[in-house]
Amino acid sequence: MVSEGLGLPAKAAIAAGVAVAAAAGVVFALAGDDPEPRAGAKPVPGVAAPTAPEVPAPSVSAAPEPTPPGAPAPVARRSVPPGRSAVPSGPAAVAAPPSAAVAPRAKASPTQPSPSPSRGGPAPAPGPAQGFALARLGHSAYGQHTGPELETWRSSWVWQRWGLVAGGQRFGQGITVASRSTVEITLNRRCTRFSARAGVDGLSLLTDGTVRFSVYGDGQRLWRSDALGYGDAPVPVDVPLAGRTTLRLVVEQAAPGHLPTLASWADAVISCR
Numbered sequence: 001m002v003s004e005g006l007g008l009p010a011k012a013a014i015a016a017g018v019a020v021a022a023a024a025g026v027v028f029a030l031a032g033d034d035p036e037p038r039a040g041a042k043p044v045p046g047v048a049a050p051t052a053p054e055v056p057a058p059s060v061s062a063a064p065e066p067t068p069p070g071a072p073a074p075v076a077r078r079s080v081p082p083g084r085s086a087v088p089s090g091p092a093a094v095a096a097p098p099s100a101a102v103a104p105r106a107k108a109s110p111t112q113p114s115p116s117p118s119r120g121g122p123a124p125a126p127g128p129a130q131g132f133a134l135a136r137l138g139h140s141a142y143g144q145h146t147g148p149e150l151e152t153w154r155s156s157w158v159w160q161r162w163g164l165v166a167g168g169q170r171f172g173q174g175i176t177v178a179s180r181s182t183v184e185i186t187l188n189r190r191c192t193r194f195s196a197r198a199g200v201d202g203l204s205l206l207t208d209g210t211v212r213f214s215v216y217g218d219g220q221r222l223w224r225s226d227a228l229g230y231g232d233a234p235v236p237v238d239v240p241l242a243g244r245t246t247l248r249l250v251v252e253q254a255a256p257g258h259l260p261t262l263a264s265w266a267d268a269v270i271s272c273r
Contacts, residue, residue, distance in 0.1 A: 129192055134268035135160045135173035140186060148191065148247070148270045151184035158183055164264055165202030167233045171266035176201050179211050179261040183249040189272035191241045196268035198225055199234030200261060209257025213237070213265075217244040227254035234266060241270070 132148045137160070141152040150158060159176040174196070177183060198213040210227040215237065222239045241247065247270065251263045 129271040129273060132270045132272060133173050134175045134185075134196075134265060134270070135162055137185070145186075145188050147189055148185050148187050148272065151186055154182075154184040156181035156183065161264075164266055166197065166199035166264045166266050167231065168202070169197075169234060169266075171197065171264075174264050174266035174268050176203075176262055176264045177249075177251055179209060179251060179253045179263060181249075181251045181263070183265075185247040185249070185270070187241070187245055187247060187270070187272065191244065191247075191270055191272035193271045194237065194239045194241055194247060194268070195271070196237040197234035197266040198237050199228055199232060199264060199266065200230045201264040204230050204259070204262045207257045207259045207261045209259075209261040210254040211261055211263045212252045212254045213263065214250040214252065215239045216248040216250065217241055218246055219248075229255075230261075234264075237265075237268075 137148055137150050138144070139152040140149045143149040156177060158181075161176055162173050164171055164174055164176065175183065194215060200207070200211060207230055210229040212227050213225040213235075214221055215223040217239070223237060225235050225237075228235065249265060253261070
C-alpha cells in the first residue's frame with residue numbers, strides 16, 4: 001500500500017490536514033446559510049383569492065407638548081387673506097386675478113349730508129333776536145299764542161299808536177295808557193329784553209299831574225322810574241327778561257293833577273328768540 005511506503009513525517013502532515021478539514025466542516029455546519037424559502041402555494045385555477053378591503057388607518061394627532069409654567073402662551077398665527085398671500089417667484093408664478101386688487105375708496109357724494117357734530121362739542125350759536133313792537137301785539141282773546149300777546153281781560157285800557165309825542169320828542173310807535181293802568185303781556189317765547197322810552201304823553205297839554213312807571217316780570221318788579229310830568233324828557237327803559245314768562249307794565253299816579261294825565265311807553269319793543 002502507498003501508506004506503508006510513506007514515512008512518519010508524511011503521515012503526520014496528512015493527519016493534521018484531515019483534522020483541519022473536519023474542524024472547518026463543523027464551523028460551516030453551525031454557521032450555515034439561510035434555508036431556501038419555500039415556494040408559496042399556487043392558487044387553484046379559476047378561483048380568485050379573496051381580497052380583504054383596505055381599511056384606512058386612523059390618524060392620530062400628536063398631543064400638544066405641555067407648556068411649562070410661567071412661559072407665555074403661544075400666539076396663534078393669523079391666516080393670510082387670499083387676496084394678500086405671497087406670490088411665488090420664478091417661472092411657476094401666476095399673476096393675481098384683477099378681482100384680488102383692493103378697490104379704491106369711493107369719494108363722498110357732494111349731496112351727502114355732513115356728519116353731525118360730536119357730543120360735547122361747541123353748541124350752535126343762537127339766531128338773531130326778533131323784536132315785537134307793542135303797537136303790533138295781538139290780544140290773547142283772538143291770538144295765536146306763538147309770540148307776545150296782550151292779555152285782553154287782565155289789562156287796562158290800551159291805545160296802540162303809530163307816531164306819538166312825549167316830552168317834546170316824536171316816536172314811531174308805542175302804547176298810551178291812563179295815569180293808573182296795568183298792561184299784562186304773555187311772552188309765549190324765550191324773550192331776552194324789554195326796551196322803551198317812558199314819559200307823559202304830549203296830549204296831556206294842560207295837566208299838572210305826575211306819574212311813575214314800573215316794569216314787572218313774573219310778578220317781580222324789575223325797574224321803576226322817578227316821578228315824571230308834562231315836559232319832562234322820557235326816560236330810557238332797558239330790562240332783561242331771560243327766564244321770564246310774563247311782562248307787566250304799571251303806571252301809578254305820583255301827584256294828582258286838575259286834568260287827566262296820559263302816559264306813554266314810546267318805542268316799546270320786546271326782544272325774543
